[in-house]
Amino acid sequence: MATELDNSGDLKLVRSGLAKLASALPMWQVREDAATGKGNLPYAPKGVDVEYLALQKMAPLPLIRLAVRTTCQRLRAGGVRTAKGADFDKELWRIWDRNNLGSRQRIVYRDGIVHDRGIMSVWPNKADKSTPIVRPESPKAVWIEPDPADPFSSIWAVKHWTESRDDKTITVAMLYTPKYWAKFEGDGAQNLGEVKRGKNPLGRVPFVTFEPEIDAEGNNSSLIDALMEPQKAVNTLRFDLLLAAQFAAYRQRIATGYDPVVRDGNGDPIVKRDPETDEPILDADGLEQPLIRSPGRVGVDRMLVFPGTDTEITDLSESDLGNYVTALDMLVATFAAVAQVPPQYLIGDFKNVSGDLMVATEATLRSLVTDLQTGYGESDKEVFRLVEIARGGDADALSDLEVDWSDADPKNINQIASAASQMVPNGAPMRMFLEQWPGSTPRTVERWFADAEAELSRVMAGDYAATETGPKPDE
Template identity: 30%
Template sequence: MTTATESPTDGAARAGRALAGLQHDRLTLDRVDRYLRGQHAGPYMPRTATREYRLLAQRCISNFLPMVVAAPSQALSVEGYHRSGAAADAPEWHSGWQANGLDARQAAVYRSAISYGHAFVVVLPDEREPGRPRVRGVSPRNMWTAYADPSSDEWPLYALELPGLPGAGGTVKGWFYDERAVYPAVADEETVTLGPGRPHGLGVCPVRRFAAQVDLEGRTLGVVDPLIPLQDRINQTVFDLLIAQTYGSFKVRTVSGMTPPLKRDPETGEPVLDGDGNPMPRPVTMDASRLLMAPDTDTRFGTLDETPLGGFIESVEMSLRHLAVVSQVPPHYLLGDMVNLSAEALAAAETTLMRMVAEFKRSFGESWESVLRLCARVAGDETGAEDLASQVQWADAESRSLSQTVDALGKARQMLDVPARALWARIPGFTDTDRASWPQMAAEEDSAARLADSLTRAAAPVGPADA
């Protein structure tokens, strides 16, 4: 299906441009994907490297990039969604969020967006239940979108989704989205063929971008790509450490001025000769349980010192600290040297990480609000679809003890006269589902307290003054 102003040829042309964009972006995104999975560029080594050298090159890969992605993504978790002026969760929270299992699936969107720079979420009506929204995340390796203004547009003009790139002579089936419908697409290396579309009735291309960082030109940047040179440097240093550890980390015993014992024929007692006619020496067995002796008076025993490894270890630690600075991840996350840190010291160490997380929350929060408003439109709720003041609620992941939080909230209640129930949402570790039952529980407790007070008064003995 095509729009009234667009011919099938126009739709195929836009899909072809999207295919070219996806092929271009995959060059960078696939590199990021390889590094996240530990498939790094190997360290430098000579062309004549032996099999043992190559084995050490495989073992030197120390992949710290997944931790750089996990640190901020694990601090991101949406736990509620409120419309403007409402205290309870909006209907689309249940029909769009909870029904699609996004409590668990939201993490994959954050990891993809933080790793690659952006990710996508698609919202469509269910084919069997048109009023029910279907929400799913899509990797940027499998989707490309076009915008009129890529830095500020909420919705794209169109989008192409392919589960993989077509190879030589092959095709890949996927989907093409625009503001009217979703079309089955078949792509080869150069063109995309669109089939009859299924109208979605949402009025926008139902693909929302989740951008970790986006500049005024619409370019997105993830946390992994800038760190690849540092990761390669760490791998090279670890490789050099393994080489020094394998070949030079132990003392070498030397002997000079001693005639080595020769291999002799057991029958004749004559020395055994090699192919060149030279006597073959007998291996000297040497370990900690043996004593070396030499019959020659000119024999001298000595040792060669081992190669110190401290410099290599310090170099690895320095590179990890550089990685921590560039990525805004606390150094103790990468070095594992956290010892007896108080809650205040831990919060101070995580300041830069929490600032980065706060930036992600602002960007991703706007994206989730767009997604949930579109879920309301799928359900036919135009009030929720047009509520631009709605907000998602993020779980508090900062390093503060519960006692500190409760103490601060208690002071806000006593000193600033903030209503107690307004502070319930600030208590960490609870979801809106948990808090929904608190008013009734509080009312029951108040009723029970009043009943107990009445019974106590009724059972109190009547004194002379009362008479």
């Protein structure tokens, strides 16, 4: 589909970006399967029966998924602050809300944890210039090329997708540079042609990366890579436990010296015969099938009687499943330590755990979340800078921007209220305690203050009935 618009240099960049995305796709799928609980099943020898395979499917325990969700549930930007004042901050946050990023922000946070990189895009909105378009992007579909001289900045990016047109699948690829963008289409990555181009109104590559771990050379890593092997160990031991519970958890009766084959007077096996042709019935290997005498059904109210003088009935003791449980708890606790998740979240054992102890076990998770908020906060700031450019503002005016994160840590509201009652009368600001209240955001705190001020004004004006909840005097 090459046209007169084609630029060989740009097409080379597009193909390079698509090739890098294709080479990263297998690892993307491995990480996605691990994060969604679809990792490899525990090992089982070939040829095992259906019962073994059913236990093999039951064995996996999706701890990686739980660890990722536990962390992501504590990552939620709740507001922004700048030196320009509350009205300016509210307008920035309005744009965030209009793009439904209150819920969609978790997409990029999760992608950063799972796939080593989350991506968010910003672009001017032709329909409403005051509200730029901000979207999470899939790291499977967007490649961002780092600057060799400065790996923390990008020099171009490629985004691709497919469309169905006239029963044909068309590959669409977009190239973005700080100066321009170009659109390519074709029936495959190797048959693309440029169909359109234009000026980049942002003057920057319109993608922002969210990378939880990155080194000085710009190399990033997934936080779940270190959890895959511990996850496999847990799955394998759970498989062993299920097998032991199925086949060795109860006392087994065994018979020795018993020949179940029916024999004639000469001691030769009597074979099965077709009742119509009287021909021997053969098994799958072509061998004659002997008649087998039933040993009877085992039961507490039945007696087993075997022919022959050499038959002995004994039993095998059951397996101790407690050893499996102990080892499994140890592996899960080790997984929790590597994932920086409180072990009680994974084991589910809350016996004899005090509130203070539970808060203490949250320390490692709190450290992880704080570290992620620091890195993701810088990315969120860059998103807002691009938003300011997209709506015609000055990104340098947001140099002092700060992101407020909603506090999702477990809180003892009685302790917060007690501390406030003691410290506020001595000069501590009430805002300090309201911001720690579960579920509070800068906007809810402002609303609480406004409501309190309105109530106080009515009381000072003598409108006591508006604030009282009891019956009025005439009642």
